[in-house]
Amino acid sequence: MNATNDLSRSQDPLAAADDLNLRLRAWRTEPGGNPQLEALALAxxxxxxxxxxxxPGIGKSAGMEQLAAGLGVPLETVIASVHEPSDFAGLPILGDDPAAQxxxxxPPDWAVRxxxxxxxxxxFDELSSAPPAVQAALLRVVLERRVGSLALPEPVRVVAAANPPSSAADGWHLSPPLANRFVHLHWTHDPRTVARGMAGTWPSVPVPPVDPAKVPSAVxxxxxxxxxxxxxRPGLAHHLPEDAESRGRAWPSPRTWEMALRLLAAGYATGTGxxxxxxxxxxxxxxxxxxxxxxxLxxxxxxxxxxxxxxxxxFALxxxxxxxxxFLTAVVAAVQGDLTRRRWEAGWVVLGKAADAGVPDVAARAAADLAALRNTDWPVPSGIDAFLDLLRLSGALPGGG
Structure with missing residues (x-):
């Protein structure tokens, strides 16, 4: 039987060509030290x-294959520009009793898998070629991780790719609500990287491991x-750009500031450069x-x-x-992250130093937040004295102390 198969294969004019193409598709990876790749891995x-x-054609899809292979997870590629809104919002199906249930x-098959x-x-590839209605349907997938009635598991990561509208087929600017849900990275390749890839070696995209010991301090x-x-800089809390192209990229909002917070914390906890x-x-x-x-920073x-x-x-303030x-905000956050009586009382020692240095106004908000963490069984420490009037006015401390 094997001899027959070998003979049949040798007589197939495409068999050798398929073998050649298979060999050309084989590649290995090596550490790249590329901030662009490291930023992707951090996100x-x-x-x-x-x-x-x-x-187009600079290797975004190939990069995703390498990322998925490095993570050891399945990759599902969805060409956004060829889908309808219902492909992301879900198709309605009738049950036994629609009025009650x-x-x-x-959901589509890729989400089920x-x-x-x-x-x-x-x-999600070719995102900028997807019409506004499809982009709107994708909002829930990106923000809530829901596709139809199906919730994607937390370990599922979402990556998309887009060509600038000037080079995209029937390109659209991204809608501001969709753009404001992404970390935007410029994807380029150094010619030397391409040359190395043609030799069969591409840079790896290793996701940095979080050090559990660093997590409380990092947060x-x-x-x-x-x-x-x-x-x-309160004026930067939210700033929607004026032109359509900039609104379709990264811009500051409370949502993206939370993203920046998570990136900083992950960077500190992983030791990312x-x-x-x-x-x-x-x-x-x-x-x-x-x-x-x-x-x-x-x-x-x-x-x-x-x-x-x-x-x-x-320590010196x-x-x-x-x-x-x-610093005082970070101290209170550290106490909240690992709340014990000893750490709570140590926090008041720190805030007391701020009061002694003549800057109780700087420590006022931190003092109110620290007081709110108090277990009712814990006695009031001496370091709280400088903030008693403030805390009573804010309701964080009973009038009797």
């Missing part, structure tokens, strides 16, 4: 939807940075706000809040007001 680790912008919306696998990567530090920056973090953050909130935040140099809480008497605010 995937933070479980944020990513949108890759790039000209409603009409469920049947991902739900069955419990994890995976869904790649607290990120909260301090973003909260402190937006307190200093600053350049990759910067690329991802700018991809969330846009060039203007992103560059300002990164400049603020470079000058901030916050102490580790967990180390300070471990020995609150051994930052001198600049914006650093003080960011």
């Amino acid at each position: 995937v680790a933070a479980n944020l939807p990513v949108l890759l912008w790039g000209e 409603g009409v469920p919306m049947a 991902l739900a069955g696998a419990g994890r995976g990567l869904v790649f 607290a530090r990120a909260r301090g940075v973003v909260s402190g920056f937006l307190t200093a 600053l350049e990759a973090i910067a690329t991802a953050v700018i991809g969330a909130i846009g060039d203007g706000a992103g560059i300002e935040l990164l400049s603020y 470079e000058q901030l140099d916050l102490p580790d809040p967990d180390r300070v809480l471990a020995d609150p008497n051994a 930052p001198e600049r007001g914006d650093r003080q605010l960011a």
Whole structure:
């Protein structure tokens, strides 16, 4: 039987050609050290939807194959431009008693496969070629992770790709609601990378592992940075660009600031390089706000809040007001992340230093937040004295102390 198959294959004029093509499709990966790839991996680790912008034919689809292979998860590619809105919103199917049970919306096959696998990567290609009605249907998939009546599992990551409208077939600008749900990354290839790929080796896209020991400090530090920056620059909390093209890219809003917060926290917890973090953050909130935040971040140099809480008497309060605010916010976030009486009382020692330094107004909001974390069985510490009147006025502390 094997001899017969071998003979049949040798007589097939396409068999050798198929074998040749199979060999050409084989490739391996190596560490790339590319901030663009690292930013993509960071956003995937933070479980944020990513949108890759790039000209046709530069390897966006191939990059997704490498990413899925590196994660060991199935890849589902969906060409958004050839689908109808119902392909994402679901098709209605009648049950036994629609009046009592409603009409469920049947999901497409790719969503069912991902739900069955419990994890995976869904790649929405040619997003900028999808008409506005399809983009609107995709909103719920990207934001709520629901396709019809089916909820995608949390380990399913969402990545999309788009060509600039000038080079897309029947291209459209992305609608602002859809654009504001993505981390936007510019996808390019260095000619040397392409040349290396033609030799059979492409850069890998390894998702950085989160260090559990760093998580509490990473979350607290990120909260301090973003909260402190937006307190200093409130005008950047929300800014919708005026022109259609810019509204279809990254711009600051409360939603994208939350994305930036998650990217910073993931970056700190994974030890990702600053350049990759910067690329991802700018991809969330846009060039203007992103560059300002990164400049603020470079000058901030916050102490580790967990180390300070471990020995609150051994630290020096930052001198600049914006650093003080960011630091105290991070301290309260660290206490909230691992709430014990010892850490709560250490937090008051820290805030007491701010009061002693003559800046109780900077610590006022942090004091109210810290007081709200108090277990009713815990006694009121001495460090709270400088804030008693403020806390009573805010209702965070009973009138009797």
